[in-house]
Amino acid sequence: MSAMSDGTTIFAPASGFGRAAVAVIRISGPASPFLLGAMAGRLPPPRRLSLRTLRDPASGDVLDSALIVWMPGPATFTGEDMAELHLHGGLAVRSAVMAVLAAQAGCRLAEPGAFSRRAVENGRMDLTAAEGAADLIDAETDSQRRQALRQLDGVLGRKVADWRDRLIDLLAGAEAALDFSDEGDVDEAALDAALHVKARAIRDEIDVTLADARRGERLREGFVVVLSGPPNAGKSTLLNALSRRDAAIVSAIPGTTRDLIEIRCDLGGLPVIIVDTAGLRDTADPVESEGIRRTRKRMEQADLVLALRAGDYSTDEALPLPDRCILVSTKADLGSDGGGDIAVSALTGQGIERLLDFIEARAEAALGGGDALVTRERHRDGLTRCRDHLDRVLSGPALPELLAEDLRLAVRALGEVTGRVGVEDMLDRLFSGFCIGK
Ligand SMILES: Nc1nc2c(c(=O)[nH]1)N(C=O)[C@@H](CNc1ccc(C(=O)N[C@@H](CCC(=O)O)C(=O)O)cc1)CN2
Numbered sequence: 423m424s425a426m427s428d429g430t431t432i433f434a435p436a437s438g439f440g441r442a443a444v445a446v447i448r449i450s451g452p453a454s455p456f457l458l459g460a461m462a463g464r465l466p467p468p469r470r471l472s473l474r475t476l477r478d479p480a481s482g483d484v485l486d487s488a489l490i491v492w493m494p495g496p497a498t499f500t501g502e503d504m505a506e507l508h509l510h511g512g513l514a515v516r517s518a519v520m521a522v523l524a525a526q527a528g529c530r531l532a533e534p535g536a537f538s539r540r541a542v543e544n545g546r547m548d549l550t551a552a553e554g555a556a557d558l559i560d561a562e563t564d565s566q567r568r569q570a571l572r573q574l575d576g577v578l579g580r581k582v583a584d585w586r587d588r589l590i591d592l593l594a595g596a597e598a599a600l601d602f603s604d605e606g607d608v609d610e611a612a613l614d615a616a617l618h619v620k621a622r623a624i625r626d627e628i629d630v631t632l633a634d635a636r637r638g639e640r641l642r643e644g645f646v647v648v649l650s651g652p653p654n655a656g657k658s659t660l661l662n663a664l665s666r667r668d669a670a671i672v673s674a675i676p677g678t679t680r681d682l683i684e685i686r687c688d689l690g691g692l693p694v695i696i697v698d699t700a701g702l703r704d705t706a707d708p709v710e711s712e713g714i715r716r717t718r719k720r721m722e723q724a725d726l727v728l729a730l731r732a733g734d735y736s737t738d739e740a741l742p743l744p745d746r747c748i749l750v751s752t753k754a755d756l757g758s759d760g761g762g763d764i765a766v767s768a769l770t771g772q773g774i775e776r777l778l779d780f781i782e783a784r785a786e787a788a789l790g791g792g793d794a795l796v797t798r799e800r801h802r803d804g805l806t807r808c809r810d811h812l813d814r815v816l817s818g819p820a821l822p823e824l825l826a827e828d829l830r831l832a833v834r835a836l837g838e839v840t841g842r843v844g845v846e847d848m849l850d851r852l853f854s855g856f857c858i859g860k
């Protein structure tokens with residue numbers, strides 16, 4: 423595959439682009455030991471952090487006094503020769519070192535996900551483990567961290583590999599039966615029955631895995647709570663109170679908020695995204711109209727809508743069903759009873775803790791409660807296709823050729839999940855969503 427066989431050596435900052443005490447630059451590929459030697463003199467012992475003066479090999483200029491590591495392949499993260507430079511984390515130090523690396527023959531800046539891609543292509547980890555590592559970097563809450571670690575550890579990958587191995591055995595049996603079917607010495611009925619029992623067991627296990635109410639995907643993405651209501655209902659004020667941040671502009675002027683404002687919160691370890699929106703009303707202002715259009719779209723996709731009302735005023739707001747929506751009466755300090763499910767006052771703090779507890783309970787019901795295996799649409803799609811092919815295998819008598827073909831497609835669908843069969847553009851898309859240096 424392309425990235426593996428092009429023989430280049432890649433480098434990238436592995437610790438972000440900001441100012442920091444230490445910046446790590448990661449290098450992978452055949453030129454790693456030469457680059458390290460050229461910049462730091464003789465190579466240190468493998469995998470031992472060593473303090474060296476780094477120089478520009480062309481000019482001899484000193485670049486930094488840094489800790490470096492030399493990691494000979496194949497027992498490395500990517501499976502290739504690797505090195506790390508632990509620099510002083512200043513912008514100028516990092517740029518100077520990266521400019522020197524970029525000037526070396528066969529050496530270039532890595533694209534996003536390139537290290538993980540090489541690790542997968544060299545068989546160091548499967549695709550689901552690489553996704554787990556990427557999710558671990560993106561994890562903002564404890565529950566997300568745990569889920570990502572399980573996937574990095576191979577919990578999903580091993581399960582899929584096991585189903586795939588078992589299906590390959592069935593496929594081998596079916597193909598052997600095809601080859602010998604004209605010799606009359608195979609008991610076809612008995613073979614079919616045995617195959618059906620095993621295929622059904624795998625199909626049922628996949629069905630159990632898929633029947634998870636999308637908990638894994640939702641935990642990755644976060645539980646989305648949208649604040650909606652007429653202008654001046656107190657949406658922006660409530661967003662600020664719930665998130666304990668001064669995130670949104672509040673004013674007595676109706677129509678203050680136009681853009682969606684999303685704040686990511688950690689409620690009891692669960693990722694919750696609270697969205698402030700434009701107040702819903704008829705308006706001739708095209709900017710406000712666009713804000714209202716975005717509000718309605720976000721309400722449709724929300725896990726929970728808090729429909730805010732100050733006093734009893736009416737609105738033409740179309741509300742989702744109660745399982746996804748509660749009425750919140752705002753400005754309770756003004757003594758107005760909006761008749762909602764819960765009354766709050768951002769001014770006095772009344773009801774805010776209760777509302778947070780309520781949101782957390784809803785998030786827990788949607789995202790918590792067990793370890794989901796499927797964490798991306800990509801997994802769900804592959805498992806669903808596999809299950810559908812098995813359903814066809816089980817749906818009754820079929821020509822042996824068709825049965826074998828469905829088994830083959832079922833095997834392939836699982837292979838795509840773990841990355842054993844790579845569709846190049848799928849991999850391009852997947853890895854481009856990773857970090858630089860990952
Ligand atoms: N400095 C540094 N810290 C880091 C990483 C890194 O690459 N560099 N990691 C980057 O993701 C994570 C750790 N993950 C890693 C996974 C495998 C190997 C590795 O070298 N594996 C070899 C040898 C294993 C061993 O020593 O037991 C192997 O699997 O053969 C390194 C890091 C987080 N911290």
Ligand SMILES: Nc1nc2c(ncn2[C@@H]2O[C@H](COP(=O)(O)OP(=O)(O)OP(=O)(O)O)[C@@H](O)[C@H]2O)c(=O)[nH]1
Pocket residue numbers: 652653654655656657658659660671672673674675676677678679680699700701702752753754755756766767768769770
């Ligand atoms: N007394 C009282 N006033 C509040 C409370 N919450 C909001 N307000 C006031 O109500 C007005 C409107 O508040 P906003 O938070 O801007 O309302 P909004 O729903 O975001 O309004 P738009 O963005 O224009 O749709 C402001 O003057 C707030 O100070 C509350 O709990 N008590």
Ligand SMILES: [K+]
Pocket residue numbers: 653654672673674675676677678679
């Ligand atoms: K307002």
Ligand SMILES: [Mg+2]
Pocket residue numbers: 657658659670671672678679698699701
């Ligand atoms: Mg507002």
